[in-house]
Amino acid sequence: MSPVAPIVAVRASGVDMFFGTPENQVVALKQADFEARRGELIMLVGPSGCGKTTLLSVIAGTLTPQAGTVEVFGQRLDGLGQEELTAFRRKHLGFVFQSFNLIPTLTVVENVMVPLLIQGLANDEAHARAKAMLDQVGLKGREDDRPDGLSGGQQQRVAIARALVHEPPLLICDEPTSALDKDTGAHIMQLVRDLSRSPERCVVVVTHDHRIFRFSDRIAEMEDGRISRVFDDPKLLDASHL
Amino acid sequence: MYRLALNMLFGDRAKLAMLLCGLAFSALLMAQQSSVFFGIMSWTYTPMVNIRAQIWVSDSMVEQVNDAKPLRDTDLGRVRSVDGVAWAAPLHTSFVQARMQDGNFKLITLVGIDADTFAGAPAVLTQGRIEDLRLPDTVIVDEWGAALMGRMGVGPDGQPRNQPLTVGDTFEINDIQARIVGICKVRRAFTGGPFVYTTYDRAKGYTLGARRTLSFMLVEPQKGVTPIELCDRIERATGLKAWTSDTVIWSWGERSLARNTFWWFWTNTGIPFSFGTAVLLGLFVGIAISGQTFYSFVLENLKYFAALKAMGAGMGIIARMLFIQAFSAGLIGFGLGVGMAQAIGRVMIEKGMPPFVMYPQILWATFVLVLGISFVSAVIGIIKVSRVDAAAVFRG
Known part of the structure; x- marks a missing residue:
């Protein structure tokens, strides 16, 4: 098998x-090929x-496919055991x-600390990094609040901070704007785009929300368990047939 | 991560309160019932506490202190002649009916002690003097008995007196007058009757018709002779049974009459079964309430545990988190339960009924059982979480 080209982040x-x-x-x-x-x-x-969520789960390594290969940043996932996937x-x-x-x-800050603590970081260091990340998503001063004291948009900002605090190369977003109104959804997507924009990072977003298509670089359309079309220019996708 | 696990637990106060209630109730039930059980069982060998002597000698068939098999008076001489005996004194113990002034009868524990040495006399007298027992028809009654029998007394006006008996009051034992010359402080007994002390010879008179009245012999070893050593010598020389007076029921010493009495009651009565059932009930209630509450705590947090799994937390981390949560709740529940049991015990001790003895072993056993409940609860939670698919987080 030929090695994955450096430009490819995820290949299924x-x-x-x-x-x-x-x-x-x-x-x-x-x-399905993706x-x-x-x-x-x-x-x-x-x-x-x-099959959008299923494909997302396969890419995330939370589901193991019955057939096919999945590579994420050069790592074949289909041969890994549960512990290795974790x-x-x-x-x-x-x-x-x-x-x-x-x-x-x-x-809020404790929620953001979770991925760092899972990685084994010391409490103080995790706290400092989580606080800095919250600052980046515009939640300075809300660190000690409980999530239920925040609006939906603010909660999703916390979720984004939690997703990015350990600087992962692959960010997976499952319907990130479905629980938010139009403006808040747009703000959240702008934030995702701003914070995740890096030549080494890839962001995969599953969505139904055509109002956020404009934040994408490409759009892959799925139908009956496979990718039917890929649009290099999101403007070309007619939302009416989704 | 483990601090966050605790924050997760303490953040849900309603659930935590429910969990702690279950664990505390369980600990309370187990510690309190066990303490009352051991309190009651400690009453079974009360004579060993109230009648103090280093060695007790009895008939060889005696199994426990409340069931004396009468000896011949000549046995006293045989024991006194054993090498190493400093002194030996006769002791009579029996249950007899005392007739109160109002005509009521009350079962008492009659204790006849040697009038010369007063060996076996009560340690604390709150009224009177021990020497006055040498006066005719005299007895010393214990404080609790004086109060109990006082309620049965009749005043000079013929009305119930409702006052404790005191020095100078009288009652009858087998139609023979017993005049109180002292009130003593002793521990209450399993049989419930008051302790009435008199001299050995007078006790013979009070137990009319009894051919043999020597129940036990109280023996003191000479200096340099250990009680165990002397017990062996007495048994070899007389064929009687010699016992040490230690009341440590947890020891394995076969010479302890208190210990033998304790285990006799353990094997020959339904008391352990009755209290054991209550303790088991506490354990099962604890497992049921705590297990259920912890399980519902896990269920409510299941999607978060799934999210943790998706984010890369292995089952090892999650299992440790659940153990920390369960054991922390267990520790607090244990503290609350045992604290409440202690408070109830204090009130019980002040009221004098029922007895309450919380041995360190009870605390340890309760601690281990509460942690066992926590362990079971955590394992139930871990099994549930282990079956959760990390992919479940993507299903909304």
């Missing part, structure tokens, strides 16, 4: 993913049930979830 080839029993099988991905480059923000779009995610991935998934009993 011929990925199959089925759920359920053989008699009652649901095909989530069928011979590629994301370093330095870009790529969006995965498509109708509900087309260690890989710890170091290389940052997550922004649809429902934020901030731990409500922890303060």
Whole structure:
């Protein structure tokens, strides 16, 4: 097999993913091919049930496909065991979830410290870095608040801070604006774009929200468990058929 | 990470309160019931505490202190002749009915002690003098018995007196007058009857018709002779049974009459079963409440644990987090429960009923069991979290 070209951040080839029993099988991905480059923000779009989240999970190493290969920053994921996948995610991935998934009993800064503490950083250092990251997302002074004391947009900012605090090369965002209004969603995407813009970082965003397409470099459209089209210019995608 | 685990636990105050209630209630039930159990069991060998002597000699068939098999008076001479005996004094103990002034009867523990040496006399007299026992028809009654029997007394006006008996008051034992010349302070007994001290010879008179009245012999070893050593000598020389007076029930010494009494009651009565059931109930209630509460705590946080897994936290980290949470709650619950048990125990001791003895072993056992409950709770949580797919975080 030829080595992954330096420009490629994520490559999934011929990925199959089925759920359920053989008699009652649901095909989530069928011979799916996907590629994301370093330095870009790529969006995965498509109708509900087309396999976007499944493909995202496969790329994130939280699901292991039945067939096909997945490479993330040169590392083949399909041959790794659970512990190795966990260690890989710890170091290389940052997550922004649809429902934020901030731990409500922890303060804002403690939530942001989590990925650093998982990596084994000392408490004081993690605290300092989390605080600096919160400063970058515009939440200075809110460090000791609880997440439920913040607005939806602010909570998503915390989630972005948490996703980027350990400087992962791959940022995965699952419907990051679906729980936000139009303006807040736009602000959040601008923030993601600003903070993640780096030649060594790749951002994969799954979304239904056509209002944020403009923040992407490319858009991959999914249909029936595979990538049907890739738009190099997001303006070319007609949102009406999504 | 572990500090955050604690913050996660302490951040949910309602859930924490519920969890601590379960653990504290469980610890309370286990510690309190065990302490009352051992308190009651400690009453079984009360005569060993109230009648002080280094060595007790009994019939060879005696198994416990409340069941004396009468000896011949000549046995006293045989024991006195054993090498190493400094002195030996007769002791009579029996349960007899005392007749109060109002006509009521009360079962008492009659203790007849040697009038010459007063060996086995109560240590503390709150009224009167021990020497007055040498006067005719005299007895010394314990404080609690005086109060109890006083309630049965009748005043000069013929009305119930409702006052504790005091020096000068009288009652009857087998139609023979007993005049109180002293009130003593002793520990209460399992049988519940007051301790009434008199001389050995007078005790014979009070127990009319009894052919043999020597229940035990109290023996003091000579200087340089250990009690165990003398016990061996007495047994070899007389064929009687000699016991040491130590009341450490946890020891393995077969010579301790107190210990033998304790274990006799343990094996021959339903008391351990009854209290054991309560302790087990505490354990099961603790497991049920704490396990359920901790499980629901884990369930509520399941999506966050899934998020942690997705972010790269291995099951090792998550398991340690859950153990820290469970054990911290267990530690606090243990403290609260044992603290409450101590407070209840204090009130019990002040009221004098029921007895309450919290041995360090009870604390340790409760501690281990509460941590066991926490361990089970944590394991239930870990099993649940281990089955959660990290990919679940992407399903909204």
